[in-house]
Amino acid sequence: MDDTERRLADLHAMWRIRALEEKIRELRIGGEEIVGSVHLCIGQEAGPVGACTELGPDDALFATYRGHGWALARGVPAEGIIAECAGRATGVNGGRGGSAYFTAPEHGFHGENSIVGAGLPIAVGAALAGRFDGGGRLAMTVCGDGALNQGASHEALNMAAAFKLPVVFVCENNYWSELTPIDEMVGEPELWRRAAGYGMAGARVDGNDPAAVRAAVREAAERARSGGGPTLLELMTQRLVGHYIGDVEQYRRPGELDRAREEEPIARLTGALEAAGVAAGRIEDARARARAEIEEAAAAALAAPLADPETAKDHVYA
Amino acid sequence: MPELIAETRKLKYGEAVNAALARLLEEVPESLLYGEDVGKPGGVFGVTRGLRRKFGERVFDTPISEAAILGSAVGAALMGARPIVEIMWADFSLVALDQLVNQAANARYVSRGAAPAPIVVRTQQGNAPGACAQHSQSLEALFLHVPGLRLAMPRTAQDAHDVLVAAVHADDPVIVVENRSLYFGDKAEVELGGAPRPMGWSHLRRPGRDVTVVSWGAVTGQALAAAESLAARGVEAEVLELTWLNPVDLDAVLASVARTRRLAVVHEANVTGGFGAEIVARVAEAGLGLDAAPVRVGAPDVRIPAAPGLAAAVLPGAGTIAARIAGMTAA
Numbered sequence: 001m002d003d004t005e006r007r008l009a010d011l012h013a014m015w016r017i018r019a020l021e022e023k024i025r026e027l028r029i030g031g032e033e034i035v036g037s038v039h040l041c042i043g044q045e046a047g048p049v050g051a052c053t054e055l056g057p058d059d060a061l062f063a064t065y066r067g068h069g070w071a072l073a074r075g076v077p078a079e080g081i082i083a084e085c086a087g088r089a090t091g092v093n094g095g096r097g098g099s100a101y102f103t104a105p106e107h108g109f110h111g112e113n114s115i116v117g118a119g120l121p122i123a124v125g126a127a128l129a130g131r132f133d134g135g136g137r138l139a140m141t142v143c144g145d146g147a148l149n150q151g152a153s154h155e156a157l158n159m160a161a162a163f164k165l166p167v168v169f170v171c172e173n174n175y176w177s178e179l180t181p182i183d184e185m186v187g188e189p190e191l192w193r194r195a196a197g198y199g200m201a202g203a204r205v206d207g208n209d210p211a212a213v214r215a216a217v218r219e220a221a222e223r224a225r226s227g228g229g230p231t232l233l234e235l236m237t238q239r240l241v242g243h244y245i246g247d248v249e250q251y252r253r254p255g256e257l258d259r260a261r262e263e264e265p266i267a268r269l270t271g272a273l274e275a276a277g278v279a280a281g282r283i284e285d286a287r288a289r290a291r292a293e294i295e296e297a298a299a300a301a302l303a304a305p306l307a308d309p310e311t312a313k314d315h316v317y318a
Numbered sequence: 319m320p321e322l323i324a325e326t327r328k329l330k331y332g333e334a335v336n337a338a339l340a341r342l343l344e345e346v347p348e349s350l351l352y353g354e355d356v357g358k359p360g361g362v363f364g365v366t367r368g369l370r371r372k373f374g375e376r377v378f379d380t381p382i383s384e385a386a387i388l389g390s391a392v393g394a395a396l397m398g399a400r401p402i403v404e405i406m407w408a409d410f411s412l413v414a415l416d417q418l419v420n421q422a423a424n425a426r427y428v429s430r431g432a433a434p435a436p437i438v439v440r441t442q443q444g445n446a447p448g449a450c451a452q453h454s455q456s457l458e459a460l461f462l463h464v465p466g467l468r469l470a471m472p473r474t475a476q477d478a479h480d481v482l483v484a485a486v487h488a489d490d491p492v493i494v495v496e497n498r499s500l501y502f503g504d505k506a507e508v509e510l511g512g513a514p515r516p517m518g519w520s521h522l523r524r525p526g527r528d529v530t531v532v533s534w535g536a537v538t539g540q541a542l543a544a545a546e547s548l549a550a551r552g553v554e555a556e557v558l559e560l561t562w563l564n565p566v567d568l569d570a571v572l573a574s575v576a577r578t579r580r581l582a583v584v585h586e587a588n589v590t591g592g593f594g595a596e597i598v599a600r601v602a603e604a605g606l607g608l609d610a611a612p613v614r615v616g617a618p619d620v621r622i623p624a625a626p627g628l629a630a631a632v633l634p635g636a637g638t639i640a641a642r643i644a645g646m647t648a649a
């Protein structure tokens with residue numbers, strides 16, 4: 001794929017996530033279809049889009065409750081995601097998981113997680129299993145900046161480094177952990193520097209540029225697959241929305257959101273393509289196709305029946 | 319200690335917690351208040367709002383590090399501080415159980431009372447529509463299996479206030495389990511500033527001659543609604559609400575069951591190994607003759623699903639509770 005085609009593909013992929021999130025927000029605010037806590041990744045689309053193209057079908061991805069975008073980029077169909085958020089029988093987990101805790105292993109998406117930091121040790125285990133089953137699997141785990149302060153995160157980073165396991169730890173540093181800024185909660189706000197302490201590679205990456213993310217993940221994945229051990233990547237990005245839908249965001253610092261909007265990945269890539277002379281119609285097409293796909297997925301999802309209460313007790317045990 | 323001035327105000331449940339915390343920070347100079355988003359933002363439910371401004375650095379935010387929150391509370395308490403810490407959801411305490419079970423609960427015992435760790439852990443649990451399986455569990459039985467930990471589950475604004483005051487003035491580690499479905503309910507008259515009460519009280523919420531319904535936490539509201547609907551059918555259920563589960567007001571339970579000769583326990587937690595089993599066992603051990611087999615109403619042994627329709631199918635509601643009680647009084 002030449003560079004322009006790649007960039008248009010990235011723009012389209014980011015628009016799919018943006019459109020999905022906006023649709024989910026609309027459904028959450030506008031009526032009864034989606035209830036409860038929903039965490040959107042609007043503004044953070046470049047991470048999943050850049051990273052997931054480097055994953056093979058047998059690789060294992062672990063995300064957090066802010067995981068719709070990662071699921072979509074990994075290949076989980078939008079219809080199944082929306083249906084899950086709306087408690088439909090056709091949701092990826094038939095309504096059991098909801099927005100914050102769904103899983104779609106058939107797509108190499110091994111789950112969101114609503115416990116901060118819990119995904120890191122699980123990813124270590126996925127990589128560890130690859131040593132024994134010969135699968136050569138890469139495990140990628142995504143967490144927030146705040147999550148690196150969990151005990152489980154420290155233990156996972158150390159174990160992966162000690163065993164030189166093929167894990168890529170992706171930290172999406174969006175500066176905020178719910179309502180509290182990361183720079184007040186750590187002694188060293190450059191989180192990627194922790195990698196050295198564990199004896200693994202680490203890097204800080206422009207997390208609003210899918211190409212930069214892709215390059216960093218490719219290097220980390222190659223290192224991991226060739227026995228060079230894990231990598232900690234710190235993607236610098238920002239969420240343009242609240243921690244969850246309904247968050248009034250009183251904690252934001254003056255000017256922060258204005259700056260964030262200038263740097264957000266979709267506007268940036270659109271501007272870059274325009275500046276490179278790519279036809280306006282092709283840029284618009286990337287957006288329009290994404291929106292149409294999501295509208296159709298939402299209509300199909302909402303046309304499906306609600307999960308049957310009779311099934312609520314199924315699947316606790318084998 | 320500054321003089322206690324009793325005053326009555328109309329407060330929501332969350333506001334009553336806030337009032338209790340303000341009072342405790344005022345009257346217990348050794349107290350500290352901290353947890354994730356507790357300080358500057360004032361808590362994810364706004365419960366600690368304004369306290370940082372009023373009390374400065376004794377109220378602060380922490381990293382997302384439950385083991386460090388609970389462990390540091392134990393350490394600070396060993397040095398004479400009175401930490402009040404928040405674990406945002408009861409589910410999140412599970413990543414740091416060592417500090418509660420192996421550390422806090424042991425400190426007094428092994429030191430023969432010389433080095434207790436009187437921490438107060440505020441948390442909340444229960445189901446709210448759309449909450450996922452990792453944000454819906456009712457974990458009181460898990461904590462109650464650990465000797466050394468005290469536990470209360472206040473349901474009213476008054477109890478939310480009184481429990482915290484009692485907890486901070488007590489010399490044991492106390493877990494206060496609030497319920498987020500209660501924070502933003504109606505306002506109620508709350509008497510503030512009264513003297514700290516000894517732990518372990520209960521409330522007889524509704525007298526009745528036919529059956530004793532023992533309950534605790536938010537689901538007591540459903541038990542009361544069930545009792546109302548049964549009354550219309552001629553069954554008079556007595557509803558006893560346990561504010562504290564450790565220490566538990568067993569005398570009140572036994573006195574009531576001795577009168578009604580029937581026992582139902584209602585909790586939101588799942589049934590197996592639940593505290594309801596403990597209540598039934600203690601009544602059995604007391605040798606009270608019963609006119610019907612006791613009944614436990616709770617969630618079946620299932621994970622809690624996210625979709626509201628699925629969750630409603632497994633959580634005990636007033637209808638289920640009434641049906642189970644009606645069943646035992648039918649004979």
Ligand SMILES: Cc1ncc(C[n+]2csc(CCOP(=O)(O)OP(=O)(O)O)c2C)c(N)n1
Nearest residue numbers: 114115116144145146147176177178382410
């Ligand atoms: C163990 C645990 N503690 C606390 C929480 C509550 N909580 C949910 S999201 C969140 C903030 C996480 O921030 P960060 O890791 O930076 O991720 P972001 O939400 O910014 O993507 C917190 C504290 C939780 N879910 N699990």
